[in-house]
Amino acid sequence: MRALIVDDEPMQIQGLLRHIRWEALGYRAPLTARSGMEALAILQENKVDVLITDVAMPGMTGIELLARIQADYPQQQSMQTIIISGFDEFEFVQEAIQLGAKAYVLKPVKTQELEQKLEALRAAAEKKKLLEQETALLKEKVTESREVLLERFIKDLTGGWIHSDELLDSWRRLLDLPAGDWQATLFLFDCDSLHLHHSHDAKEQILLGEGLQNAVKLGLAGFSGAYIGKAGAGESAVLVLEAVPQVRASLEKQLSFIQEVLQEQYGASVTVGVSRMACSWTEIPLLYKEVRHMIADARLAGYGQIVYCDRHLMNEYHDFRLREEYIPEIVKLIELGENSKASAYASHAFEMMLAGEPISFSYVQAFGMGLLSELARKLKRNQDTDTETNILMWQRLIDCTGVEEVRKVVLEYLVHYTQHKQKEQTAQQHHLIQQVRQHLAEHLQENLTVKQLAGLYHLNSSYLSVLFKKETGQTISEYVQETRMNKAKELLRDPGIKVYEVAEQVGFQTAAYFAFLFKKTTGTTPQEYRDYHY
Structure with a gap:
């Protein structure tokens, strides 16, 4: 490592050069400068790991030197700084620390203290370098391993973490996936034992998870359009793209084989869920949720089944999703202050209900009442105006005769709720900051x-x-x-x-x-x- 000493006193520089055990601490002979401008010229031409600078120097102080380096020398951003100061200059040191200084020593400089600082900075730099090397090695290993990449891709896709065409296109290039939009089917293999017995044995969980994954890979070897990965604990997901009916039929024949292998090798049953056909990659996270719901429902009748998606199960899942997912998500978005997202999510919920024809008006009305009830419960106020507004909205919902009327009332109430919440939050924040300002002034x-x-x-x-x-x-x-x-x-x-x-x-x-x-x-x-x- 290389250090640069900046001090306007030649005796101070000579003392540091002579008394610090630079080589033993892992440093080359330091560079030296007697002013901030001279130091900047050196930094322009040399890579420096540690800067040791006095605070009080004529022309350019040590603090001004740090500010210039931070602003104009991006190649030196990894450089670490030790400040040397007199006792009366301590508050200057605080400003230096805000500019990125890592340590300071007081005058007169004690050799042992400075050596300890230098040794700590060298150790920190070596750890950072080692971490960078390990990260680069990991990137190399991941890029070389198609299986690791594929598992990560399936997990991210089913979990909804791939959220843009640009991100998907980068995965396409990485895994050589088909271009264009996909006709996709999702097969989900879920180990019953891990869910039924809630195993607390990490080894058992790992063995069953890896055993299931290996059995799926073995059973579906040779199917070029099948992409296999892990979706969750004890789950293997297979994404089948652009499969013609004959290929899909051949693939489905392997499902029982995979179940038998797990039963023979591990004494574990596996429930398999087969999704509907999706016409876009953006539907795949929804397919995953639908299939998980199907599997959970199927287990009520027994384990080790093969469950196929049908219209009845899809409608049942959508009903479940509206009750258990949409209302909590809308409330959560409002609580986070994401008001426009909450309104868009509520509109989407109504579109989902309308898409599931034939739709019961009473169901839509019940959804609206459920959402209003949850928001009214969250609205922890006792003013008469809020009570009157809640009663008015409830009455309007009861009087609705069509789905569009329900949508209108619900969205109006969302606007009312968010406006009140925003006013309350603004008032609270204003009062809080006034208290903080008063405390600081006092x-x-x-x-x-x-x-x-x-x-x-x-x-x-x-x-x-x-x-x-x-x-x-x-x-x-x-x-x-x-x-x-x-x-x-x-x-x-x-x-x-x-x-x-x-x-x-x-x-x-x-x-x-x-x-x-x-x-x-x-x-x-x-x-x-x-x-x-x-």
Whole structure:
């Protein structure tokens, strides 16, 4: 590894060169620079692993040097930094850490302490390099193994994780899959034992899962249009593309063979579900859900069956999906603030019901009432206006005579619910941020971190930062700095308060850093500001 030492004091550089055991720590002889500009020139031409820089240097400070590197030297982004500072410059170090510095040491520099920092940075760099090598090796292995790729493809496709034509096309190229849209059938092999006995033995689960997968591969060997992978624990999924009736019939004859192999080898029964024909790859996640529902329903009558999809089972599944999937999903989207997605999902639910002709109006009405009931339960308010609105919507639903009327009432209620929820959420957020601002203003002398501040209000620190910026237009640190400067200006009106006392009262540990930041903000030093204005 290579280090660069930046310090305007030649004796400091020579001391580090002479007393640090560079070679023993795994470093080449360091590069050196006596100014920030000289360091930038070196970084332009050389790859540096560790930068060791003093904070206080004429011309360009160590902090300014870090900011320039971060902005203009992308080739050095992996470089790690150690800051050297005097005790009175500690607050400068905090700013350096925000710019990515990994460690700091105080003057006078202790050889052992700096060597420990260098050794830790080298160890971290080696771990990162090892991880990168392992990741590259994994990518190479995965690319070479068609079986691994195919299993991942089937799992992602049935799970709905392939969500765009572009992503599917990349899988097509990787696995040499047929072009165009697919006529697809899904065969799902599900090991009964793992579901019935809820095995807590990891070895048994692995053996049964791998045994099922091997039996499926053996039974369906030679079928060029069959793509085999794992869909879930104890499940093997086979996607059959563009199969003519004769090929599909031959494939179906192997289903019993696969069941027999599992029974003989492992004493385990397997239920097989055969889906309907899908005309688009986008339907495959739905096929998977339909077939799983079929298998669960079939097990009520016995195990080890071969179940074929029919219109009755499809309608039954769609009814189940509307009750158990659509209503919770709509409510979840609204709770997450995804209001437009919730409305689109509700519209899609109605389209699903209309597609399943003949459709019972009472069923559609019951779906609407179920959704309204769930939303009304979530709406935890006691105002008369909400109660009146709920009663009104219920009455309108009861009075509906057609499916389109039900759809209209439900979508109107969704708009009403989301508007109320948005107002409530906005009011809560506004009140919260006002409390945070007041707390910060009253505790300027305390150097609270965002994490500590968030802990006071039982919030995630990232979430608080986002809310604060959204409400005020400033980050928390920007607000604190502005509030401190305003308070400082107010205190400077009193000539009886010394500048260092002003610094302490607005939360700065040193008058030097206060003066630096005050001048950076106002263009004048605190004393100049006092003399000019008062």
